[in-house]
Amino acid sequence: MKLKDDVNREDLEPVMISALEHYSYCPRQCALIHLEQIFDENIYTLRGNIAHERVDQATSRNEDDIQVERGLPLWSHRLGLTGRADVVEFPGNVPYPVEYKQGKRRDWEYEAIQLCAQALCLEEMLGIAVPQGAIYYCSSRVRREITFDTPLREMVTKMTGAVRILLKSSYMPSAVNDQRCNKCSLIESCLPNVVVQSDRWKFYRSHLFTVEEESITGE
Numbered sequence: 698m699k700l701k702d703d704v705n706r707e708d709l710e711p712v713m714i715s716a717l718e719h720y721s722y723c724p725r726q727c728a729l730i731h732l733e734q735i736f737d738e739n740i741y742t743l744r745g746n747i748a749h750e751r752v753d754q755a756t757s758r759n760e761d762d763i764q765v766e767r768g769l770p771l772w773s774h775r776l777g778l779t780g781r782a783d784v785v786e787f788p789g790n791v792p793y794p795v796e797y798k799q800g801k802r803r804d805w806e807y808e809a810i811q812l813c814a815q816a817l818c819l820e821e822m823l824g825i826a827v828p829q830g831a832i833y834y835c836s837s838r839v840r841r842e843i844t845f846d847t848p849l850r851e852m853v854t855k856m857t858g859a860v861r862i863l864l865k866s867s868y869m870p871s872a873v874n875d876q877r878c879n880k881c882s883l884i885e886s887c888l889p890n891v892v893v894q895s896d897r898w899k900f901y902r903s904h905l906f907t908v909e910e911e912s913i914t915g916e
């Protein structure tokens with residue numbers, strides 16, 4: 698029997714798990730990809746594609762006595778999330794998601810948010826607690842283990858809501874125009890400099906009007 702609340706939650710517009718990573722990196726990037734369907738390639742995304750080539754193929758096999766699922770579809774009715782896990786290992790009965798990333802090891806929070814969203818999906822799908830997972834950095838060939846603590850779980854819930862509101866509103870957030878843009882594949886489509894300049898012009902124009910008014914009224 699479905700409870701009323703379950704019905705409402707299943708009606709939630711699904712949000713892609715990847716959108717959470719995009720949003721936490723830059724809300725404008727999230728809107729460009731998920732609202733305007735813009736996805737440009739740069740050296741970072743190309744490397745990322747290569748990193749994902751193997752794990753994109755859905756397979757299920759036993760490796761060194763550990764069950765390993767690749768390209769596993771994920772969903773959460775509770776949060777309204779959908780996506781795929783690169784790899785889920787089952788050492789024993791506890792699922793352990795592993796997300797593949799290009800480049801060297803780093804401590805980016807956005808990647809931890811994406812992985813935690815996968816864990817929340819697995820918990821709902823399998824009815825089992827998923828306390829930890831890892832991000833594998835292909836260049837360094839190391840894993841960064843992530844513990845899915847309460848603040849991280851709350852962040853995923855909050856961010857899922859924020860992304861859903863953004864996608865429903867069709868609002869295009871302002872460009873961040875900082876060091877994040879240097880590694881962003883959308884820089885040519887986004888033109889963060891131009892957007893920020895146009896915002897500046899609006900500011901100058903409104904101030905010019907104020908100055909003119911002040912000089913007329915002598916205030």
Ligand code: SF4
Pocket residue numbers: 722723724725726727729871872873874875877878881882883884887888889
């Ligand atoms: S170029 Fe900068 S502002 Fe534009 S989407 Fe990328 S990170 Fe965001």
